[in-house]
Amino acid sequence: MNLNTRQQQMLDQIQAENELKISDLKDRFNVTEMTIRRDLEKLEKLGDIRRTFGGAVWIGKDVTLQVRSGVLMDEKIRIGKQAAAFVKPGESIFIDSGSTTLQVARNLTQIPDIIVVTNALNVATELLNANVQVILTGGILRQATASMVGPITTETIARMGFDRVFLGATGYTPQQGFSNSNLYEVEIKKLAIKHARESYIVLDHTKFGTNQLFIFAPESEIQHVVTDQAADPHLLAGLQQSGVNVVTV
Structure with a gap:
């Protein structure tokens, strides 16, 4: 534009x-x-x-999804595979937009009878020809992240309940918790966590120790974090002491 x-x-x-x-x-x-x-x-x-x-x-400017998709791919693939292993047959899950959450979706195709709700076009496209029921939230399309946001999106999520939600983050510190650079995306993440039985944050090691403008969850609201082995061990230990199940791959 x-x-x-x-x-x-x-x-x-x-x-x-x-x-x-x-x-x-x-x-x-x-x-x-x-x-x-x-x-x-x-x-x-x-x-x-x-x-x-x-x-x-x-409200901040996101690094485009196209750029993020080419960074730390080996780590993101491992994170996605490990996170997807938590999903059980018959569950309903939510996956938001991101290059790491896309890797979660790629490992769900063999799990029977699951329903995937998403506001991310890349996630929906990934599951297009899989034997997975997909529900798109609808909403206003953000070109930078290929995600749908806004009141239509939040109204859809507010009507649902999820067994698990898988969310990306662009920052984490013990002081702030988990954060993101875009206000619209944060609204989606907060609501998904509120309507989930268990919440998972999937993020690579570069996000640890980074503050972003908008906080979407303190440690107390997150049950699981899946990251790679290069993440700061002191920050991971702090998460574990707070009761978060931390998995490194």
């Missing part, structure tokens, strides 16, 4: 300041309030900002 000079300047400013007001933008650029609202609507479609009453806030 191409941005004009004013829109690019607005994007740079909101990234630096985290929040902007329509009244300030109108004065700075000497345009009408309607013009500013149209600009913010366009920027929101990029997935970088979220409009609020009277302005907009920065």
Whole structure:
């Protein structure tokens, strides 16, 4: 999506300041309030900002799924295989968007009678020709992550109950818990955890010790973490002391 000079300047400013007001933008650029609202609507479609009453806030920019899919693939494949081994025949599970959660989906095709609910197009496509019942949540498509978000997505998840949910994370610290760079994705993760019997975080070692803007779960809400053997042993030990089942592969 191409941005004009004013829109690019607005994007740079909101990234630096985290929040902007329509009244300030109108004065700075000497345009009408309607013009500013149209600009913010366009920027929101990029997935970088979220409009609020009277302005907009920065919600972070994800590394695209295409880029993430080519990083640490050996580790992600092992993590996905191990995480999928927890799923039992006949269970209903939720899988969110991500390159590691995709690897979970790839190892579910031989488990009978399961139902997979997902907001991720890559997960649904992976299971398209498998003997697995798939339910897509619907919602607003985010191109960067090939995921569906927004009120339609949350309303769908709120009507369901899952045996297990498998979620990615872009950050974990003992102080923050598990975090993500995008507010829309965080809303989905929080709701999935709330409606699950057991919650699993699948993440590679590079996410440990990293803070992201939006927290979606403290350690107390997560039952299992599956990661690779290069993860910080002190942080893993802290998770185990908090009662989390930590599996390294």
